[in-house]
Amino acid sequence: MASPDKVPGEEYDYEALPAHYGLGHNMLAGAFAGIAEHSVMYPVDLLKTRMQIINPGAGNLYTGLTNAVSTIYRIEGWRTLWKGVSSVIVGAGPAHAVYFGTYELVKELAGGNVDDGHHPVAAALSGASATIASDALMNPFDVIKQRMQVHGSQHKTITQCAKSVYRAEGFQAFYVSYPTTLCMTIPFTATQFVAYESISKFMNPKKEYDPFTHCIAGGLAGAFAAGITTPLDVVKTLLQTRGLAEDKEIRSAKGLLNAAAIIKRQYGWKGFLRGMRPRIISTMPSTAICWTSYEMAKAYFKKQFGDS
Template identity: 90%
Template structure:
């Protein structure tokens, strides 16, 4: 790899080291690009996960497995349904991921994660946790609207109409009732994912060079592992975010993390917490691979511009 003008002779260029003119704005642009790419490509699988997790018998009860879910949707609603509500993630994912990766790089720098070529799992975990707390505050309302539009029989035709309907019927709290549960899931998910990603990347690419294959593989493996262990909390989050659509009065009155978890255990047993695990892993593995590959590609592009 060619040396940059400011590079010390004999020292290999590390694309992960932030140059002086590479600021927060570039990280946020790279993050926005990664978020839109990730959520748009994998949206149909995310819809299948939501359908399988919903505990309302008129919706979730229709599906007995991933293959059955696809065939049922195709037969009853048509394949275009798999993209219903995608506008919510396109509009929300860009700003949310901009905040996500901007916070990640900022906290990682403060925590010493960019110092020398060593491995810094604690800095990765701290920056990942901080990133998800900030981005979820922005993304949670869009996630609520996305899932309201994804469910079987949803009457919501547009993002704005969905937002107005939810606000009139349930108030502002409906957009954030699942936020504590979301954080309980996404903080360990992101911390685990970032530590796994950084660890796998260091193992596969010890020189720290830009390598799309490494970023893709490390991102996919890290995402799959983190998704599997946090599925029970994702089921609880889905129940809270779609409670207003449930016919069951107990589900409609679910108040928070522990109350929702108790409802799932009482009505569906321990197996209820594993609903949608397969499509969650199937969607998360390529989505995190796409996300990290897109993000690292955008970072490499911006940094190549800074050298010219």
Template identity: 85%
Template sequence: MTAPDQIPGQEYDYEALPSNHGLGRNMMAGAFAGIAEHAVMYPVDLLKTRMQILHPTTGGLYTGLTNAFSTIYRIEGWRTLWKGVSSVIVGAGPAHAVYFGTYELVKELAGGNVDQGHHPLAAATSGAAATIASDALMNPFDVIKQRMQVHGSTHKTLMQCARSVYRNEGVHAFYVSYPTTLCMTVPFTATQFVAYESISKVMNPKEEYDPFTHCIAGGLAGAFAAGITTPLDVVKTLLQTRGLAENAEVRSARGLFNAAAIIKRQFGWSGFLRGMRPRIISTMPSTAICWTSYEMAKAYFKRQADR
């Protein structure tokens, strides 16, 4: 599929970052992609969080993904599946704007747009830099989101939850999981970007705007990266929801290694795989939506700039 408005016989260098294509437009495309991704896949993300809680209340104990969905829908109502979505909508726009803006900037500086060749190192470097920058902005919103997602949470709004966490646990609570988040998202993003660039090169060697390619490549890259980083995601969830835990040891979790030790001691190695299925199921379409939305917005802005 070729890009709309492409002049016959003219090469449409889609992936490269033209000199007349400002960073601001990449950031706008990233914001659009982030909001679209998180809003559409939010219910599955909520199920993942519920299933990763180590010591849930009686009403929050589930036997599987289908059971979790049906139980929440039957007992708490369908609106519960969207509880906390305001946090990711508010945070995802700016965070993804920084994410993709950093990605494009570092990719250009690292030589990822030099020619039509494959540049996995540039892709991994730009992906790692992008997640370090965006997670610094998104981490507090992620903490608020998961506090609102937990079964039995009394938090009703974004601001009420933020004030409660700050008043009871201090500003440290918003960033206690940041090192763990980076330990997970840096390899996740680096792996995802390398996989995405590699799959895209194979499926779309001409680097034309092709929504099908972007969707499939994004989904496969996200699923692979999600699977191998699930253990760190479980640790992150424990740290971000520790303030609501009923178990005293979990409430006292201090950081990455201490949280990992608690999981190993209480649940064994299988504890690190909690929520893997919903994580992959949610990540695969969410990264497909994210990349497709980003590339679509990016193509639109490039067409506008070329006119």
């Protein structure tokens, strides 16, 4: 195989796997991408959670993104924007390692790397498989993160928060939103991966390592997928923060359909669009960062093994 340092007349086959390049390196690249993505965009994610919560004491505090930022700064201080970030750092590394490891493995098995053609089915299948595996690991950390993000949360550390949730609601509290999460993330990830592969193929038909392509394709794919899955994200947030709600109906929400009915009854159809702007605003750069970081790490490993 040609080295990434191309010589005249040769093309570096970026998608091909060097002989000694293994699944572990894809997983390491994925862990790097996940931590980079979630750490950089965490404050916007906190704003999204605050604006999505259906709770008279917290959900009506903010009228928009600008108001949310100024209110948090005035009442709670800037450090609040990073409250709970340790949970995603601890969870995102392993979860994204599983995410991208599964993605690359299933993509290879599904024939997504056999030639230079476009393989949307393989991309969708690998994306769906990746999110099923990674969400099983990440869901508890996501619950802890959102419990720490809400207005008035008394949780100081992820360990203390996890113990508190477990004592009050049992182990099921960490997975009550998992079916809803999959209902959201499977179409989100499948859509994102197909869009990413399609945009990348259009912008970079030779499949060479190109940070600009990876950044733009990742951002556009993420924004599109985030917009169409916002209603399910609102339902997920309700389920993951139900233990902090003042409303008895919300506290007793059992699953996807019950939570959706509560949202419809209390806020109408517009309730399913709560937090759409910060979700898109956070997802677009976060997926751009994620894909750029992942492809950068992957290119580094491939260069090392390609040169060996």
